[in-house]
Amino acid sequence: MRIHVAGAGAVGLLVGARLAEAGLDVRMITRTAEQAAAILDEGILLSAGREEKVFRVGATSIPGEARNGGLTILAMKSYDLNEFLAALDGKPGDAPLLFVQNGVAHLSLASRFRDRPVAFGTIEHGARKTGLRSVEHTGTGPLRIAPVSDDFRPFIPLLGADSPSFPVVRSNEEPEWLLLKKALKNCMINPVTAVAGVRNGMLAEDPNLGALLGRLHAELAAAFPETADEVTLDEVLALCRKTAENTSSMLADLLEGKRTEAGAIMGGVISLARERRASLPTLAALHDLVCSMERRGDRLG
Numbered sequence: 236m237r238i239h240v241a242g243a244g245a246v247g248l249l250v251g252a253r254l255a256e257a258g259l260d261v262r263m264i265t266r267t268a269e270q271a272a273a274i275l276d277e278g279i280l281l282s283a284g285r286e287e288k289v290f291r292v293g294a295t296s297i298p299g300e301a302r303n304g305g306l307t308i309l310a311m312k313s314y315d316l317n318e319f320l321a322a323l324d325g326k327p328g329d330a331p332l333l334f335v336q337n338g339v340a341h342l343s344l345a346s347r348f349r350d351r352p353v354a355f356g357t358i359e360h361g362a363r364k365t366g367l368r369s370v371e372h373t374g375t376g377p378l379r380i381a382p383v384s385d386d387f388r389p390f391i392p393l394l395g396a397d398s399p400s401f402p403v404v405r406s407n408e409e410p411e412w413l414l415l416k417k418a419l420k421n422c423m424i425n426p427v428t429a430v431a432g433v434r435n436g437m438l439a440e441d442p443n444l445g446a447l448l449g450r451l452h453a454e455l456a457a458a459f460p461e462t463a464d465e466v467t468l469d470e471v472l473a474l475c476r477k478t479a480e481n482t483s484s485m486l487a488d489l490l491e492g493k494r495t496e497a498g499a500i501m502g503g504v505i506s507l508a509r510e511r512r513a514s515l516p517t518l519a520a521l522h523d524l525v526c527s528m529e530r531r532g533d534r535l536g
């Protein structure tokens with residue numbers, strides 16, 4: 236089965252390379268023709284520790300190619316989904332879609348594709364894009380996949396890529412629940428690393444940043460008590476250690492002067508808390524700080 240990976244950033248390149256490593260027929264869908272040409276000519280260069288490997292995959296910059304059969308993994312940022320999905324909207328087709336964005340904002344998109352099998356995934360890998368066709372695997376964790384309907388069959392080919400360096404897990408949880416738990420972790424790790432300008436591992440080492448993480452955790456656990464047993468502070472710290480060398484996706488965006496997913500991750504969770512009449516003052520303050528840093532770019536003043 237052909238797998239299209241739409242969005243060849245940190246996560247897209249990592250996923251594309253690891254699926255190709257498992258022998259799946261991968262084709263990247265990039266935003267620019269320049270990137271598609273680079274990937275086609277030279278393959279994806281994946282580095283993990285001291286190991287470097289090149290994986291030959293297909294590549295195109297034509298979004299409509301995702302209509303031509305196969306399963307499509309959407310690996311762009313949450314705010315870029317709409318533009319890409321416009322190429323599929325209203326077009327008949329039964330090709331499965333897997334969303335792997337952080338945050339909760341994109342959950343509502345599933346209702347636009349009632350004719351297709353849709354699943355939502357969470358990624359606990361660390362990935363850093365280092366060039367048009369190169370990516371560093373900076374931390375291993377599971378790709379969990381939860382289908383919107385109970386039918387997992389369309390996504391079974393992805394289980395074929397399961398390996399110690401790229402665990403792929405079939406989740407029996409509701410997508411809303413899976414994404415909420417991951418979003419809470421991102422609400423702790425991403426803004427703190429972004430504002431402090433540190434890699435993930437520092438949150439498990441620096442006492443002040445650790446205290447801030449603890450405060451955020453207590454606030455989120457009070458607002459979402461049903462997650463308390465599954466999103467423990469120890470688990471969040473374990474994710475920081477597993478991805479110690481990673482710059483979180485939010486910090487990476489600020490460093491590159493790109494738009495962040497503050498709205499999809501923090502904004503989405505703040506809205507969910509508001510519906511329960513719970514307030515998240517620490518998270519709201521971090522949200523404002525990240526938005527201000529994003530707007531000002533790296534300029535002083």
Ligand SMILES: NC(=O)C1=CN([C@@H]2O[C@H](COP(=O)(O)OP(=O)(O)OC[C@H]3O[C@@H](n4cnc5c(N)ncnc54)[C@H](OP(=O)(O)O)[C@@H]3O)[C@@H](O)[C@H]2O)C=CC1
Pocket residue numbers: 241242243244245246247264265266267298310311312313315318319335336337338358359360361362363364481482483484496
């Ligand atoms: N980085 C990480 O360690 C992790 C990230 N995530 C999540 O994964 C998702 C992706 O993040 P990440 O890979 O870091 O983001 P990146 O910004 O590195 O990559 C996003 C990619 O999507 C491409 N893109 C944007 N619009 C389109 C389009 N219309 N068609 C095709 N490609 C498009 C961008 O292209 P261009 O560069 O040309 O604009 C870019 O290459 C996010 O939701 C993030 O929160 C989850 C776990 C870990």
Ligand SMILES: CC(C)(CO)C(=O)C(=O)O
Pocket residue numbers: 337358359360361362421424425435474478481482483484485
């Ligand atoms: C898993 C983690 C925390 C890796 O940095 C991530 O999801 C992100 O950076 O957005």
